[in-house]
Amino acid sequence: MHDTQTQPEVVALLQREIERVLESPERSGAGRRLKTPRSPRGGWRIAAVAAGCAIVLFVVGAVIRQGDRTPGAEAALADVARKIELAPQPRPDQFVYTKSRDEQLSPTPAGIDALGRPSEEFLSSRVGSHESWISTERKGRLAWQFDLPTYPTPRDAEIGKRFWRSIDESNAIQSDPNRHDDRLAVNRRIQQYERKTGITGIAMPAPVERETGVMMPSNGIFIGSEHIPTAKIAEYPRDPAEIYRRVRAGAERRAKDMHKFAVEHPEQADLVETDPDLEVWRTLTNPTGTQEIPAPADLRAAMVKALALIPDVKAVGERTDPKGRTGPAFEWNHHGVRETVIYDAQTSAMLNATSILTDPSAHPIAAFHRLSPGTKIYEYQLIEQKTLDKLPPRR
Amino acid sequence: MAMTNDDISNLYEQTAPDLLRYLARRTLDPQAAVDLLAETFAVICRDRRRYRGRPEAARVWAFGIAENLLKGFYRSGKIERRAIERMGMVVPPMSSGDFERIEAMAGTESLRAAVAEALDGLNDAQRLAIQMRVVEERSYSEIAELLKLEEQVVRARVSRGLKRLRLVIENDFENEVIEYA
Numbered sequence: 001m002h003d004t005q006t007q008p009e010v011v012a013l014l015q016r017e018i019e020r021v022l023e024s025p026e027r028s029g030a031g032r033r034l035k036t037p038r039s040p041r042g043g044w045r046i047a048a049v050a051a052g053c054a055i056v057l058f059v060v061g062a063v064i065r066q067g068d069r070t071p072g073a074e075a076a077l078a079d080v081a082r083k084i085e086l087a088p089q090p091r092p093d094q095f096v097y098t099k100s101r102d103e104q105l106s107p108t109p110a111g112i113d114a115l116g117r118p119s120e121e122f123l124s125s126r127v128g129s130h131e132s133w134i135s136t137e138r139k140g141r142l143a144w145q146f147d148l149p150t151y152p153t154p155r156d157a158e159i160g161k162r163f164w165r166s167i168d169e170s171n172a173i174q175s176d177p178n179r180h181d182d183r184l185a186v187n188r189r190i191q192q193y194e195r196k197t198g199i200t201g202i203a204m205p206a207p208v209e210r211e212t213g214v215m216m217p218s219n220g221i222f223i224g225s226e227h228i229p230t231a232k233i234a235e236y237p238r239d240p241a242e243i244y245r246r247v248r249a250g251a252e253r254r255a256k257d258m259h260k261f262a263v264e265h266p267e268q269a270d271l272v273e274t275d276p277d278l279e280v281w282r283t284l285t286n287p288t289g290t291q292e293i294p295a296p297a298d299l300r301a302a303m304v305k306a307l308a309l310i311p312d313v314k315a316v317g318e319r320t321d322p323k324g325r326t327g328p329a330f331e332w333n334h335h336g337v338r339e340t341v342i343y344d345a346q347t348s349a350m351l352n353a354t355s356i357l358t359d360p361s362a363h364p365i366a367a368f369h370r371l372s373p374g375t376k377i378y379e380y381q382l383i384e385q386k387t388l389d390k391l392p393p394r395r
Numbered sequence: 396m397a398m399t400n401d402d403i404s405n406l407y408e409q410t411a412p413d414l415l416r417y418l419a420r421r422t423l424d425p426q427a428a429v430d431l432l433a434e435t436f437a438v439i440c441r442d443r444r445r446y447r448g449r450p451e452a453a454r455v456w457a458f459g460i461a462e463n464l465l466k467g468f469y470r471s472g473k474i475e476r477r478a479i480e481r482m483g484m485v486v487p488p489m490s491s492g493d494f495e496r497i498e499a500m501a502g503t504e505s506l507r508a509a510v511a512e513a514l515d516g517l518n519d520a521q522r523l524a525i526q527m528r529v530v531e532e533r534s535y536s537e538i539a540e541l542l543k544l545e546e547q548v549v550r551a552r553v554s555r556g557l558k559r560l561r562l563v564i565e566n567d568f569e570n571e572v573i574e575y576a
Contacts, residue, residue, distance in 0.1 A: 007412060008496040010429055013487035015407050018436050021482050022400040057469070059423060059510060060529055060560050320527055322541050 074308040076315035081301035083348040098292040099384040103127045105377040107367035110163040122159040124149035224250040224283040240305035251279035321352035336362030353380040398443040419501035437478035513563040521556035
């Protein structure tokens with residue numbers, strides 16, 4: 001006899017259910033031909049090791065993942081947020097130094113026909129390195145450099161390189177790290193491209209071997225499409241639900257504008273993305289807005305918690321980033337893309353964020369449909385972050 | 396002789412607690428263990444007219460069914476429910492105390508702790524390789540590229556790490572060998 005007092009209730013309940021099923025003639029299987037089970041042998045030992053490798057892999061994986069103890073996204077994000085607020089905060093006279101790298105794959109029309117439609121296009125990744133030294137009062141310095149773009153296929157490389165050579169490079173502007181108007185230089189190049197091609201808003205700067213700019217940081221932060229001046233940051237809500245509502249409302253307005261743009265410019269309709277939740281995800285995981293320009297810890301923490309309000313965001317336990325750093329990770333799948341973000345286990349700094357194509361044919365940008373599943377379309381990597389007592393001399 | 400309703404009911408009473416413990420230790424998941432137990436007995440109900448062994452040997456048969464279902468679970472990560480659905484069985488929900496009781500009777504905490512301790516005993520390189528291979532399910536070539544190592548080195552790290560962990564798990568499961576008269 002088993003000690004029913006220590007037995008889980010469900011064992012007895014299941015027995016009653018089995019007996020109910022057996023008593024029910026329509027479920028008894030009478031008259032149906034069934035596969036004959038193997039005859040069991042009596043008197044032999046079933047050793048647990050007979051299941052071999054599968055058990056070891058499963059048990060080890062379950063222990064590392066903590067099995068059914070992995071918290072839901074909301075609880076896990078709350079834990080990440082808590083560590084943001086517990087991490088040491090910079091004094092107003094200090095500067096947060098951040099070094100990071102990102103790459104973004106996007107399509108570029110390589111030519112237009114007489115009707116303004118793209119006649120050819122290529123995909124390339126703009127690879128950028130960034131350094132910033134910024135105080136909580138938004139003083140400091142930003143530096144960035146773009147390397148030559150990379151291409152996902154040889155065909156894209158051939159078209160892309162031919163395209164860039166055809167842009168008038170006699171106007172290429174060499175950057176001077178000590179100038180403060182290099183943003184103008186980049187914009188001037190974009191305007192030149194727009195004049196030549198008639199296509200707006202999609203161009204990237206023509207690559208030179210290195211392009212370095214230095215500019216003064218802005219006098220506030222962007223959260224979504226909303227610019228919050230430094231003096232108003234304290235008034236911005238700290239309630240995750242209110243942040244989500246506000247960011248999403250801005251994203252919905254922008255989605256309507258993008259949709260209108262796509263209707264008015266059908267030749268570029270394939271190049272725009274209009275999902276408001278995607279913009280919310282990008283805003284709440286935006287490294288510039290959340291950690292490189294130091295927003296107050298309670299605001300950053302609230303933005304992390306707001307991620308849980310995007311439907312289907314999942315906690316996926318610990319993940320390792322390309323630099324070998326392991327921390328809590330979260331995923332969100334949408335439109336054939338898997339977004340993943342990994343946070344530092346101690347400080348909750350965002351270590352890595354990626355967008356990986358899982359189903360290229362489901363992506364709204366038609367140019368991605370020919371890519372293979374597993375293609376990376378975006379990556380952000382935090383390389384280094386530390387607090388400095390003063391700005392280093394300009395290089 | 397085919398199993399009668401009473402035979403199955405008796406089999407359940409005698410076998411279910413051991414079977415549940417067996418399944419819970421191999422899934423580390425009380426809910427999965429209950430679902431697998433239910434599917435095991437749904438199969439037994441469905442196939443009872445074909446059973447030709449002695450009633451006392453049915454226990455071995457039950458464990459054999461459970462082991463096959465476990466293999467399917469390891470392969471696919473999903474629990475087979477064909478027999479449950481075919482028999483119209485409704486798996487009862489677990490009560491709030493069931494979770495802890497199943498963990499306690501199965502001793503899964505001690506198994507987890509033993510494996511976790513063994514994991515801590517691995518060197519950092521082996522632990523990272525196992526994390527990336529077993530948990531993140533990356534291929535060996537992907538891990539090699541990320542860690543800037545030869546693929547052979549990655550395979551060796553995973554293999555050596557798992558060998559050490561296997562000893563812990565096999566040692567623990569040795570205590571559960573199930574004997575039949």
